[in-house]
Amino acid sequence: MSDWLNKIAITKIPKVGPIIARNLISYCGGVDAVFQTKKKALEKVPGIGAKMADTILKQEYFKIAEKELTFIDKKEITPLFFLDKNYPSRLKPLDDSPIMLYYKGTANLNHPRIVAIVGTRKPAERNVILCEELVEDLKAYNVLVISGLAYGIDATAHKKCLTLDMETVGVLGHGLNKIYPAQHRQLAEKMLHQGGLLTEFTSDQGPDAGHFPMRNRIVAGMCDALIVVETGKKGGSMITAQFGNEYSKDVFAMPGRLKDKHAEGGNYLIKTHRAALIESAADIGYVMRWEESSLKNGEELIIELTDEEQMIADLMRQSPEIDIDQLTIAAKKNPNQVASLLLTMEFKGLVKSLPGKRYMLIR
Numbered sequence: 001m002s003d004w005l006n007k008i009a010i011t012k013i014p015k016v017g018p019i020i021a022r023n024l025i026s027y028c029g030g031v032d033a034v035f036q037t038k039k040k041a042l043e044k045v046p047g048i049g050a051k052m053a054d055t056i057l058k059q060e061y062f063k064i065a066e067k068e069l070t071f072i073d074k075k076e077i078t079p080l081f082f083l084d085k086n087y088p089s090r091l092k093p094l095d096d097s098p099i100m101l102y103y104k105g106t107a108n109l110n111h112p113r114i115v116a117i118v119g120t121r122k123p124a125e126r127n128v129i130l131c132e133e134l135v136e137d138l139k140a141y142n143v144l145v146i147s148g149l150a151y152g153i154d155a156t157a158h159k160k161c162l163t164l165d166m167e168t169v170g171v172l173g174h175g176l177n178k179i180y181p182a183q184h185r186q187l188a189e190k191m192l193h194q195g196g197l198l199t200e201f202t203s204d205q206g207p208d209a210g211h212f213p214m215r216n217r218i219v220a221g222m223c224d225a226l227i228v229v230e231t232g233k234k235g236g237s238m239i240t241a242q243f244g245n246e247y248s249k250d251v252f253a254m255p256g257r258l259k260d261k262h263a264e265g266g267n268y269l270i271k272t273h274r275a276a277l278i279e280s281a282a283d284i285g286y287v288m289r290w291e292e293s294s295l296k297n298g299e300e301l302i303i304e305l306t307d308e309e310q311m312i313a314d315l316m317r318q319s320p321e322i323d324i325d326q327l328t329i330a331a332k333k334n335p336n337q338v339a340s341l342l343l344t345m346e347f348k349g350l351v352k353s354l355p356g357k358r359y360m361l362i363r
Contacts, residue, residue: 006031007081009065011100012202013056020047021099022082024056031081035059068202077176078103090114091221093321094247098200098218102176105196107167109222111144113290113362116223116244118216118237119153119230120262127230128156130254134227135160137281141290144195146171148212148219148236149184153229158187161195168195171218173211175203216240221247224362225284228253228275231265238265241275248321248355251275252284290362291349312341313350316361323358
């Protein structure tokens with residue numbers, strides 16, 4: 001685990017967030033090189049001035065990194081660095097995604113289909129029922145459900161997944177040495193064996209208010225489809241939906257009663273075309289072009305692929321979203337050939353076209 005020390009340390013440098021950390025790693029030629037670079041060279045890195053260069057060179061933050069390394073080793077937590085192969089691939093293209101993540105669980109964070117479900121901490125009973133029905137119907141699409149382990153809709157989604165033997169991952173706004181809210185400790189323990197817990201925060205970082213918007217961007221960044229069940233016009237769910245739109249995710253919202261302040265957020269998202277209106281999981285399956293994966297005898301639908309289609313599918317698995325130019329170069333084919341293959345695969349329900357001539361493999 002010793003090679004993780006520098007990777008953790010760079011995240012503990014005061015006032016160095018994901019964007020500046022990326023600049024440091026890129027300009028210095030690697031994470032280890034950051035701590036061997038001289039002051040004058042550090043000052044040339046975008047976002048680094050003389051004062052921050054001095055902070056980097058003092059390396060006082062290594063004490064915190066050493067403590068964290070001991071903690072994750074003892075608790076058998078999996079560290080994930082943004083350049084690693086097993087880092088969540090949907091987060092990699094995002095400029096503000098975490099440099100480091102800490103994960104404990106059984107779920108594949110690069111699951112072919114990931115759905116985020118978010119909503120208010122104090123939902124109406126009818127929306128609790130709708131959320132449970134939604135999760136139940138999503139099971140047929142073989143999805144991984146993620147949320148924020150908060151009261152209300154988040155916890156409802158997690159709990160329903162557990163009762164249905166579906167994997168579910170909670171993204172936390174604090175380190176893995178605690179669970180917040182504390183009432184969800186038993187729920188979190190179950191999720192470790194049927195999903196998992198994920199965070200960018202180290203064990204010295206508690207559930208501070210500023211951490212939850214950061215948590216919400218991970219929820220939005222990791223999913224293919226983001227569902228807002230119920231929310232007012234302000235709050236964490238609206239922040240998550242905003243991130244979802246910025247990241248070009250498919251955002252959905254369940255409509256609520258007019259003039260109901262608890263439904264204002266979802267209705268606003270629909271009215272302003274920031275979310276598609278949904279009434280059931282079937283609406284999501286239709287928009288996402290997903291086919292139900294549970295067939296007779298529980299067997300997966302087998303789709304025949306040509307050798308060329310298989311090659312395109314293999315290339316697309318290396319990146320959650322890829323533009324046609326990148327794919328053309330990687331496939332060593334002309335653009336017309338690749339466009340034709342993508343269209344055929346889209347008809348087969350394997351590929352989804354995105355804005356900006358980008359494509360995503362959905363099966």
